[in-house]
Structure formats: C-alpha cells, structure tokens
Amino acid sequence: MSPKQGRKIALVGASGNVGSQTLSALLSQNIHTITVIQRPESTAEFPPKVILNKGPLDDEAFLAGALNGQDVLVLQLPRPVTDIRPGLIRAAAKANVKYILPVEFGTDPEAKIVDEFDHLAQKRETRKLVEDLGTSSWIAVVTNPWLDLGLSVGGWGIRVKERKAALFEGGNTKVNTSTLKRSGEATAELLSLPETELVKFRNRAFFISSFYVSQQEIFESVLRATKTTEKDWDVTTPTVNDVTKESDEALKAGNFMKSFLDKYYMTHLREGFGGDYNDKVDSKNLRLPEEDFDKVVAETLKSAGLA
Ligand SMILES: NC(=O)c1ccc[n+]([C@@H]2O[C@H](COP(=O)([O-])OP(=O)(O)OC[C@H]3O[C@@H](n4cnc5c(N)ncnc54)[C@H](OP(=O)(O)O)[C@@H]3O)[C@@H](O)[C@H]2O)c1
Structure with missing residues (x-):
C-alpha cells in the first residue's frame, strides 16, 4: 500500500458521536494538522494538538477565514441542523478547500431508501451545491445505521x-x-490516502462496513x-x-x-x-x-x- 499523506483537515461537529471517533482516529495517524471549527456556545474540549477556531457557524466570512488553507472539511453535525450546511459549503468553496465530507455517515446515496426520508433526500442538495460551485469535491461516507x-x-x-x-x-x-469506532477509523484512513488514491473518491461514496x-x-x-x-x-x-x-x-x-x-x-x-x-465496501481494502x-x-x- 502507498505511504500515507498528511493533510490540513477542518472538522465541524468533532465532539459528537461520529465526530469524536473521527477526531481521535485522525490524531492517532500523527500526520495531519487538525482544526476544529466550533460554535461559540459549545463547551466541548479537545486535546492540545487540535487547533480550535470558535465562531458563529452561520457567518460565512468567519467560516471562509477559518477554512483558508484547509485541504478537507469534514461535516459531522446533528441531523436536524440543516440551516448552516449551505453556508459551510459556500465558505469551503470560497476558501478553495479541495474535499468536503458532507453530513452523511449513513445511507448509500444511490439507494432506494433515500426517497423514503426527507432528511436523506436533502443530502442530494448539498452534494449538488458542492458540484455547482465547482471548486471542491464531495465524498459521501456511507456507514449504514451504526x-x-x-x-x-x-x-x-x-x-x-x-x-x-x-x-x-x-x-x-x-x-x-458499522460501529462508531470503525466509522471514525475508516474515515481517518480515507483522509490519509495519497492524493492519487483519494482523488478516485471525488464526487462518489466511500463505503464502510464492520x-x-x-x-x-x-x-x-x-x-x-x-x-x-x-x-x-x-x-x-x-x-x-x-x-x-x-x-x-x-x-x-x-x-x-x-x-x-x-x-x-x-x-x-x-x-x-x-x-x-456488501459488494461495494471500500473499508475492506484498508489496514484495519x-x-x-x-x-x-x-x-x-x-x-x-x-x-
Ligand atoms: N449511521 C447512523 O446510525 C447515524 C445515526 C445518527 C446520525 N448519523 C449521521 O451522522 C451525522 C452526525 O451525527 P452525530 O450523532 O455524530 O451528531 P451529534 O453527536 O448529535 O452532534 C455532533 C456535534 O455537533 C455539534 N452541535 C450540536 N448541536 C448543534 C447545533 N445546533 N449547531 C451546531 N453544532 C451543533 C456538537 O458539537 P459542539 O458542542 O462541539 O459544537 C455535537 O457534539 C448526522 O448528521 C447523520 O448524518 C448517522
């Protein structure tokens, strides 16, 4: 397997169920520079190696500044928090962030189930926005229900x-x-792939399964x-x-x-x-x-x- 590649990675929702697992797996790779972007009212704390950037998540100018120089934006916000997602995507495009992992971490975006639930169908709009803005690429991390x-x-x-x-x-x-731990670990492995490998997941899903x-x-x-x-x-x-x-x-x-x-x-x-x-699982190719x-x-x- 090719050597790993360190990146500048910004996380939003890093203290949550899947966010905390992703953060700890990324830190244990020991090759990335991690920035957590956090709403001002949050009291969650992070290890000293993490750069913390607190500010209003509905302020696109703040977000574009916080995202300046980042290679990746990972969004792991709670399901009901939908209003700030487009602003985060626009700010990432403004800051030339190459990859966005939007709020997915669930269902296969191509699956029939998507049309049965509004919150799943809404995720299409986010992916389309990334594509329409034309600067970043999305990668939809699929885990199925944990x-x-x-x-x-x-x-x-x-x-x-x-x-x-x-x-x-x-x-x-x-x-x-997938377990929460495996969801975080496999996401960290994905983001540590060399560019020649990571680029293959541009605007497509990355399937994890425990x-x-x-x-x-x-x-x-x-x-x-x-x-x-x-x-x-x-x-x-x-x-x-x-x-x-x-x-x-x-x-x-x-x-x-x-x-x-x-x-x-x-x-x-x-x-x-x-x-x-099961015939599409990407995480089976990782060293986990x-x-x-x-x-x-x-x-x-x-x-x-x-x-
Ligand atoms: N596969 C599954 O079974 C499954 C289940 C649930 C969710 N999901 C997916 O995973 C994603 C993340 O879910 P999760 O359960 O990990 O999230 P979560 O733990 O509920 O929340 C993640 C973090 O978001 C921040 N946050 C909370 N409320 C917020 C608000 N109103 N505005 C801004 N930030 C807020 C908090 O961090 P701070 O306090 O640090 O700001 C929180 O720790 C979901 O959107 C969904 O797509 C999948």
Whole structure:
C-alpha cells in the first residue's frame, strides 16, 4: 500500500458521536494538522494538538477565514441542523478547500431508501451545491445505521430493556452495519490516502462496513450478551404494513423517536432498498483490524446499562 499523506483537515461537529471517533482516529495517524471549527456556545474540549477556531457557524466570512488553507472539511453535525450546511459549503468553496465530507455517515446515496426520508433526500442538495460551485469535491461516507448506537437507543427492531424484538419479515435479510469506532477509523484512513488514491473518491461514496449481518444474527448476539433465551422475549415478525402502521400510530401519539426508529431500520432491512451494499465496501481494502461482532454487541449493551 502507498505511504500515507498528511493533510490540513477542518472538522465541524468533532465532539459528537461520529465526530469524536473521527477526531481521535485522525490524531492517532500523527500526520495531519487538525482544526476544529466550533460554535461559540459549545463547551466541548479537545486535546492540545487540535487547533480550535470558535465562531458563529452561520457567518460565512468567519467560516471562509477559518477554512483558508484547509485541504478537507469534514461535516459531522446533528441531523436536524440543516440551516448552516449551505453556508459551510459556500465558505469551503470560497476558501478553495479541495474535499468536503458532507453530513452523511449513513445511507448509500444511490439507494432506494433515500426517497423514503426527507432528511436523506436533502443530502442530494448539498452534494449538488458542492458540484455547482465547482471548486471542491464531495465524498459521501456511507456507514449504514451504526450497530452500537442503534442497539443502545432501541434501534434494529430490538428493544433490549423491554425484551421486545420485532424481526422484520422473519429477520433474515442481511445488511451492512458499522460501529462508531470503525466509522471514525475508516474515515481517518480515507483522509490519509495519497492524493492519487483519494482523488478516485471525488464526487462518489466511500463505503464502510464492520459487519454484514441479519437482524436475527444481531438478536442472537443480544441473547448471548444478556444471557437470555428467546423465551424471555416478546418476539414478533412484522410485515412492511405492520411496521408502517405502528410507526404512523407512534407519530400520531407524539412519539417521533419510536416512529422514526421503527421505519428507518425496517426500510434499511427491506430487500432492494440499499441496506445491503456488501459488494461495494471500500473499508475492506484498508489496514484495519477485524472487529469481533459478539464483543461489540456485549460491550455496547454493557455500557448502555442494558446487560
Ligand atoms: N449511521 C447512523 O446510525 C447515524 C445515526 C445518527 C446520525 N448519523 C449521521 O451522522 C451525522 C452526525 O451525527 P452525530 O450523532 O455524530 O451528531 P451529534 O453527536 O448529535 O452532534 C455532533 C456535534 O455537533 C455539534 N452541535 C450540536 N448541536 C448543534 C447545533 N445546533 N449547531 C451546531 N453544532 C451543533 C456538537 O458539537 P459542539 O458542542 O462541539 O459544537 C455535537 O457534539 C448526522 O448528521 C447523520 O448524518 C448517522
């Protein structure tokens, strides 16, 4: 493999779920100059090696100044924070930033699922803006729903605390999923590629995967981690219509999170909707150690107080 290349990399959202993993993996490469751009009200702190640039994220002049001389801008902002994204992209173009990793870190941008959720379809606009401005290139990092974060918040159809598992149509469809740690590590490896390699990902997706598993396999691992058997659980095998109905009812009852989680995971698990990208995984070509599926599930449940 070719030697790694150090870059000037600016991160926004670096204290978050995937941002903190990306930052720590980039720092451990020890070849990059890292700048964190942070909103003024944030109290998150960073290691001394990080250059911290605090300022209003809706001020394009501030952003263009902060981005001056950067090779890469990585955006890892929360899903609902959409209003400041175009300004960040315009500022990056103004500052001649070569690569932008926009707010992705989820679904395959080409997948059928994109048209099922407004927040996924909106990401097209960001990529188009980068292309229209014509200065920077985007790279969409694809991880699919995170295994660890998903399990700790009742995603994947498995509510560990309530001992309820809704195995969608039997739970045998295989999909790709990534851990937060692997999402950060693989992103750092991507940004450390020599230019001749990195340029191949211009305006395309970069696919990360820790595991290629079915919901049934995730559930079996949860049983091992919780030292329970199926008899201890309320297990159902809902259809698309069942999940959709339950999700709509949850929304009507004001439970947005349950409504979203049920529909979101179910759609990734639907055959042909893009949750299976196993033939496109780029992270398998990186120098990263194998992860242990059962260990990840057990540690996730333990740290969430669920096992
Ligand atoms: N694959 C998955 O399962 C999955 C799940 C969730 C999200 N995602 C994707 O990953 C992206 C990042 O999500 P995340 O969960 O890592 O984000 P997060 O942890 O919720 O937030 C990231 C950081 O953004 C900053 N922030 C918070 N509110 C803000 C605001 N109103 N304005 C500006 N900055 C704000 C905070 O940093 P400071 O306090 O330092 O400013 C926070 O630590 C999402 O947009 C989504 O595309 C994927």
